[in-house]
């Protein structure tokens with residue numbers, strides 16, 4: 001079989017073309033960078049947070065997914081992991097911390113309590129954090145094992161690779177509009193909790209369970 005000599009003067013190739021190169025979409029390469037450099041903020045309030053502590057040990061090695069740089073400052077984080085039962089009183093705190101995080105940002109709801117209130121079907125417990133903030137991935141379990149959190153993170157990374165910049169921005173716009181509404185209500189003298197309760201009532205009147 002004849003072998004092609006790339007240096008042959010018969011081939012009309014320039015030096016630049018012989019260098020290795022590739023083509024891709026900007027969204028794809030940016031998303032690839034984002035998915036491999038997540039900075040998690042653990043919002044740990046109950047037993048699910050203990051599973052997260054295991055996840056960060058060398059046995060499970062969360063670093064493999066480029067997400068080991070854990071931060072407790074929202075300004076330095078772009079992945080919120082909600083781990084545990086969120087009460088109605090905590091909902092406003094959760095929203096404020098999410099609002100302060102760097103953009104673009106993502107949320108994983110870890111465990112039954114964060115996703116749906118879990119076994120706490122009571123007036124004091126928020127029946128799912130997606131009522132107050134946008135959620136990207138839900139992880140079932142009570143508590144989910146560290147492997148389940150790893151699976152959830154992989155699901156998020158796959159979602160990030162398919163995501164367009166505009167879709168993510170539109171999702172956050174809805175949330176910021178609801179924050180503006182909350183601030184307007186608080187300026188009338190309401191506490192953040194009272195403002196959220198009123199927003200829940202308004203959403204229910206419109207046939208919705210989410211306030212954003």
Ligand code: SF4
Pocket residue numbers: 046047048049083084085111112113114118141142143144
């Ligand atoms: S889902 Fe289960 S383990 Fe997790 S916070 Fe709720 S009760 Fe605790």
